[in-house]
Amino acid sequence: MHSLEDLKAGRLQGITRLDLCEGLTCFPPEIFTLADTLEVLNLTGNALCALPDDLHRLTRLKVLFCSENRFTHLPHGIGRCTRLETVGFKSNRISQVDAQALPASLRSLVLTDNLLETLPQQIGECTHLQKLMLAGNRLTDLPESLARCERLELLRVASNRLTALPDWLLHMPRLAWLAYADNPLPQALRAPTAETAAQPIDWADLTLGEELGRGASGVIHLAHWRAQQAPVAVKLYKGEITSDGSPLAEMSACVAAGDHPQLVRLLGRIDNHPQRRPALVMQLIDPSWFNLAGPPSLDSCTRDRYPAERHFSLDAVQHLLADVASVAAHLHARGVNHGDLYAHNILCAAAGDCLLGDFGAASFHSPAAGAASEAIERLEVRAFGILIDELLDCCAEDDTRLRALAKHCQQANVLRRPAFAQVIEALHSH
Template sequence: MQTLEQLQAGELIGIKKLKLACGLTKFPLEILELAETLEILDLSGNRLSQLPQEFARLRNLKIAFFSDNEFTQFPEVLGQCPKLEMIGFKACNIETVPENALPPLTRWLILTNNQIAELPRSIGNCARMQKLMLAGNKLTQLPKELANCQNLELLRISANELVELPDWLFSMPRLSWLAISGNPCTQHGQVAADLREVLWDELAMEEVLGQGASGIISRAQWKKPGAVSRPVAVKVFKGEVTSDGLPQDEMQACIAAGSHPNLVQVLGKIAQHPEQKQGLVLELIPQEYRILGITPSFESCTRDVYPEGTVFPLAHVLSIATGIASVSAHLHARGILHGDLYAHNTLVNATGHALFGDFGAATIYDQTDPERASALERLEVRAFGCLLEDLLDHLSPEDAAEECVPALLQLKQKCMQPDVLQRPDFSSILRQITQAAKL
């Protein structure tokens, strides 16, 4: 992170990336002196409420972050930035997004946790839009023009006020990762499965294992009265709106998922937390499991990335694909849309066994509407197709000529075809992988 003093002294001329978080209340005009080279600007965590018209001089700017500021309106001037493609205004109390304020090249837009009740019709002009994050707003409907964004792949509209979802949403040709929980249209009286309560006093917390948008996961010892202590993982939810939705929806979906060999086992839900926080007690994942992929980069936008030199033997490709197809079929049989089927939410061990997790974007949907249920499952099938494509792209060269590879490539194409309802369901995918493995 640079300093305002460096900027004002002219010491930052020629830089491509600038990050300032120092309680700014006005946009520093000295930033305009970086217009020839500046590509990434991060002014998150300040007290800004508007941008000057001169901001349009930043003609090489590609990425701009303004999260955790005091904007109440999305700045119209951003629509004049010809190269701007990734924009973040998370938690800014934005109420309105004016027409034509979105840059035409926008492909990644983050407006999570604001007060937006309506999207501009001009959003349909953003033909390159791939990732649209709108969880935690006040949207009551989606503009029909959004259907023009045929490249849209990831959509987060959880925790809004949507009373219905338009039919066109379920025929978007590339949509793969969808989060819709926490809206009136998804409240259909579902009740999560019963789960035993684990008293907070029975848990001896140890080191933090990881932290995500929705909560903190720690190692702990679970000491039930009269029993030997057991090592477990404990996830305590933060209770805030995340980029995916509401923590309580994640918790409900995680419980409703039940047991499966490719799921991390939920052992209980926390009771009597001293701060009344919600949480889950989970089976501790063995240390030999590693994350399969890395979260998308600025460049890849919606697709996971893999370390250089990543290679998967065919046996592992088959094992991972079988496991994820099996657990996905299990979830949809219970009416659960995971919403985040990715390699970065998949753990694998040395034998290729996969464990699937992170229900932050999950939705429990109404299975009494078979047409809608079928469309939701087949949207997620495209996400599986992307994962299978990644696995095959990193297939060990010595396995590339194996007889089952063409069948897997053909399956990948079926999963990713534009016509949503022509894609196979997960049960069919599982059968085809099993057949291919016999070749």
């Protein structure tokens, strides 16, 4: 984190990234002295409600973060920044986005947890858009012009007021990661009433231990459960909107997912937490397990990052793909769309076994949704096709049949992609 004092004293000349969090109520004009080098500007956590109209003077600016401020509209000055690719205004008070505020170069737009009721039709002119994060707003529909954003791969519209998923949305050629839970959609696209399927566990029967990790939706603790000798993991949910949607929807998805060898086993749910926090009791994963990849970076936008030293044998790739296809087929058969089928959400063991985790972007569909259900599954199949290519890129050997399957899974015509059951058949016949 940088200081305003250093900025004003000229001690930050030449930097490419500036992070300022000092309760700012106005944009420091001294930032313009960095115009020749500044590429990333992070003003998150201040009290700003406006940006200068001549923001484009920052001629090299590629990334702008202004989350957790007091903006009520997306500043028009943003739209004149010709190199700006990533814009993040999460957790403000934004109720208005005008066409003038949308730069043509935009790749990623994050407006999570605001007050948006509509988006401008001109968003369809952002043809480079790959990631659009809109969870936790008040949207009742999506502009049809968004269909022209054919590079869009990741869309989060959970926890809004959508009453339907438009047909064009489910046929976008590159969309692979979609989250839409917690909307007043038709029953066939809403969470099943499966909560009673989870065993109730009394809070008094648990002894909470050290914190094992925390994410957007909650905190995971080591715990001891009176009913068994082996330690367990307890996830306490925050109940707040995350970038993907509602933690309560994530909890419902964990329950609805049921049992599968490639899922972290759910042991039960806690309904009597002292602060009434929703919580689940899960199988404890050995700390030797590791994430298959790291999450996307600002530059990669929607693509995971693999460590340079990560290499797989072709046998290991085939084993991993078979396991992931199996669990994905299981989920969709139970009406669960994972929504975040990424390598960074896959845990691996040295022996090659894997577990799919993180249901924060999960949504729901049932056969009653008809063609919509088929399309939703095939959107996720595209994510699987991308995973095939990524794993083969980490393999010393290539495989033409797997590459062909990856291409089949990623073809632009959504309904011509295979279902996961067909993917499994193709992998087994390999």
